[in-house]
Amino acid sequence: MSIEFDNNMPIYLQIMNYIKRQIVTGTLKPGDKILSVRELAAELQINPNTIQRTFQELEREEIVETRRGLGRYVTSEESKIMEIKKEMAGALLDQFINGMKELGFANQDIVSIVAEAVTQSPELGQERGVNPT
Amino acid sequence: MSIEFDNNMPIYLQIMNYIKRQIVTGTLKPGDKILSVRELAAELQINPNTIQRTFQELEREEIVETRRGLGRYVTSEESKIMEIKKEMAGALLDQFINGMKELGFANQDIVSIVAEAVTQSPELGQERGVNPT
DNA sequence: CATAGTGTACTATTTAGCTATGACAGTGAC
């Protein structure tokens, strides 16, 4: 329902990722109506202008569609959604791998660390059937 | 010699990580003298005030020590350096694992993806003998 | 038609980050 904001990154970008995550995981489905600018602003306690900027960026990336006077909707193109998911996962992966290498970790170290971290953490909000590639 | 700056994150934080990485990987060794405010400002094409802020933060984290009139030096406490390394690696790991789970990936997926990514990438600037835990 | 909800636009203000510039103080070498 709310977001923990990181002060070192623009809010509108963090909300963008928040929405993208909802779309990618199926919380928001293709064609679904999105909360209005004013609704989301109220829910997240953020100024409507900031939400408006968030949505403009999402529309520029063709993730949402705007119907003036009606509202905004998640794109119906599932291929676009999969593309976004791959982008986001790829960005996370690159950041992690490159970061670990910059810290001096060897390839095998990295795999081991991930494997260990994963065995110690429970399968959280696993939604069977929504898991993609 | 230079940094690719991310516009969505304060420069002084990025330079902090840049210095920390050099210390953690041994490029800068315990007790080493660090580039002066003006030197680093010139090298990175950044205003000296911004570098000054970077160093103040690093000193606050007890990673560097200042001797007025002389310059700044990497802390001699190797335990502190190891601590920083663990912090940075842990932050990277958390961000990655949590991010992937938020995207809907299962634990085993995450491990597989990392394993595959790592096999496809060469062992870059591996510095044998500097690899810690 | 009027209404309520939608997206959109505009101006003004505040704040953090960064820059530009100058000045002062401590240290070691000459």
Place this chain on the structure above:
DNA sequence: GTCACTGTCATAGCTAAATAGTACACTATG
């Protein structure tokens, strides 16, 4: 002492991000 380096401080200005508030245009409903 002088010089050249160091860290430090202070002032001013610019920009992007975010806020606050108002207003306008479009759409469906009744």
